[in-house]
Amino acid sequence: MKVLVVGSGGREHAIAWTLLNSPNVTQVFCAPGNGGTATLENCQNLTISVDDFAGIVQAVTTHQIDLVAVGPEVPLSMGIADYLQERNISVFGPVKAGAEIEASKTWAKDLMIEGKIPTAKAATFQDANSAKNYINQEGAPIVIKADGLAAGKGVIVAMTQAEALAAVDELFNQKFETLVIEEFLVGEEASVLAFTDGKTILPLVAAQDHKRVGEGDTGKNTGGMGAYAPAPLVTPEISQRIKTEVLEPAIATLNKRGIDYRGILYAGLMITPEGKPNVVEFNCRFGDPETQVVLPLLATPLDELMLACVNQTLDQVELQWRDGSAVCVVAAAGGYPDAYAKGKQIKGLDQVTEAIAFHAGTKLVDQQVVTNGGRVLGITALGADFQEAIAKVYTEVEKVNFEQMYYRRDIGHRAR
Ligand code: AMP
Numbered sequence: 001m002k003v004l005v006v007g008s009g010g011r012e013h014a015i016a017w018t019l020l021n022s023p024n025v026t027q028v029f030c031a032p033g034n035g036g037t038a039t040l041e042n043c044q045n046l047t048i049s050v051d052d053f054a055g056i057v058q059a060v061t062t063h064q065i066d067l068v069a070v071g072p073e074v075p076l077s078m079g080i081a082d083y084l085q086e087r088n089i090s091v092f093g094p095v096k097a098g099a100e101i102e103a104s105k106t107w108a109k110d111l112m113i114e115g116k117i118p119t120a121k122a123a124t125f126q127d128a129n130s131a132k133n134y135i136n137q138e139g140a141p142i143v144i145k146a147d148g149l150a151a152g153k154g155v156i157v158a159m160t161q162a163e164a165l166a167a168v169d170e171l172f173n174q175k176f177e178t179l180v181i182e183e184f185l186v187g188e189e190a191s192v193l194a195f196t197d198g199k200t201i202l203p204l205v206a207a208q209d210h211k212r213v214g215e216g217d218t219g220k221n222t223g224g225m226g227a228y229a230p231a232p233l234v235t236p237e238i239s240q241r242i243k244t245e246v247l248e249p250a251i252a253t254l255n256k257r258g259i260d261y262r263g264i265l266y267a268g269l270m271i272t273p274e275g276k277p278n279v280v281e282f283n284c285r286f287g288d289p290e291t292q293v294v295l296p297l298l299a300t301p302l303d304e305l306m307l308a309c310v311n312q313t314l315d316q317v318e319l320q321w322r323d324g325s326a327v328c329v330v331a332a333a334g335g336y337p338d339a340y341a342k343g344k345q346i347k348g349l350d351q352v353t354e355a356i357a358f359h360a361g362t363k364l365v366d367q368q369v370v371t372n373g374g375r376v377l378g379i380t381a382l383g384a385d386f387q388e389a390i391a392k393v394y395t396e397v398e399k400v401n402f403e404q405m406y407y408r409r410d411i412g413h414r415a416r
């Protein structure tokens with residue numbers, strides 16, 4: 001079968017790579033893809049942007065594509081799944097109404113309250129004065145979030161009241177109109193991605209990502225500087241709690257609202273020291289860079305899982321996993337998540353033999369791979385255990401370079 005992957009990041013490279021490992025998949029197309037998908041065997045980039053729905057429909061006809069797999073949240077929240085479904089095209093990813101779970105933090109909060117899903121206490125504000133009054137009343141630490149898609153950059157975890165007050169002005173001064181102010185949750189974070197066809201839920205092994213730019217989890221929040229899986233923090237007991245206390249009630253509440261959710265439901269969790277899973281956020285798609293560690297461990301063909309979600313036959317599929325651990329280190333452009341340079345030549349990629357170099361912000365120019373984004377590469381190694389995977393991944397990362405390449409040297413440290 002032929003699959004069209006929508007998106008251009010490391011996640012989409014990992015999805016395309018995993019699909020091509022399946023015996024059923026003969027050809028993958030990416031819209032628009034990146035330098036990694038451009039050089040992947042049996043994979044072809046199409047110059048179609050993720051929001052060009054008509055262009056995607058046309059590509060489906062031209063190339064006789066059997067399934068469209070949507071990576072990023074933006075086209076999902078714009079209704080790409082609805083658009084393709086109306087035209088009888090198989091699409092993996094939730095409809096617009098379901099993507100609200102990520103697109104609107106207030107909508108997601110209401111859903112969690114309705115489904116009695118454990119999460120932080122929160123209040124919503126449209127003006128700076130009332131937001132600041134609330135902060136003065138609640139004190140710090142406290143968390144300020146922009147309502148809307150912000151690529152992981154609209155959240156400020158304020159450890160002091162002064163920081164929280166400044167965050168209110170900072171976010172209102174940007175384009176955001178609504179802020180959600182939340183109780184600070186204590187614990188350790190984990191991401192659980194689950195396949196769902198709206199009835200059956202199949203959670204994947206838990207992953208942990210490193211959201212802060214600096215070593216020791218310091219500095220600004222980013223889209224993710226690395227990840228590892230399976231996260232030892234999520235024991236079988238905690239896994240079970242996540243399923244029954246978070247994922248099942250989320251799908252049940254979506255159903256109650258008449259939303260037929262098929263695709264990935266991603267729960268970003270704060271696991272308390274007592275093992276209680278509190279929801280930090282829901283996403284309507286695969287996580288990035290979690291996908292780059294979870295999919296290489298998956299032994300069940302990805303196309304079978306995606307089709308089972310689309311056709312509502314997920315109850316007939318069993319998840320199988322490879323043994324061992326996976327670690328992904330993101331190589332970023334110096335300066336990220338603030339301003340950074342693009343167009344820098346990437347050297348040494350052909351030397352990476354013991355790991356998979358997933359491309360994120362890259363493109364192919366005159367047969368040369370150059371940097372084209374903040375997160376440039378996500379290099380994933382597998383090992384019998386974390387120690388082996390970590391040692392391997394850093395050996396491979398060091399073979400690659402581009403001007404001002406930056407990466408954290410402590411990815412996976414919590415798992416060792
Ligand atoms: P979000 O975009 O909602 O996932 O938030 C980004 C990051 O901010 C999360 O991964 C957490 O590290 C942190 N964060 C968000 N909400 C909270 C909270 N209520 N308590 C503590 N940390 C939080």
Ligand code: GLY
Pocket residue numbers: 152209223224283286287288289290
């Ligand atoms: N790794 C965080 C995300 O994909 O949202």
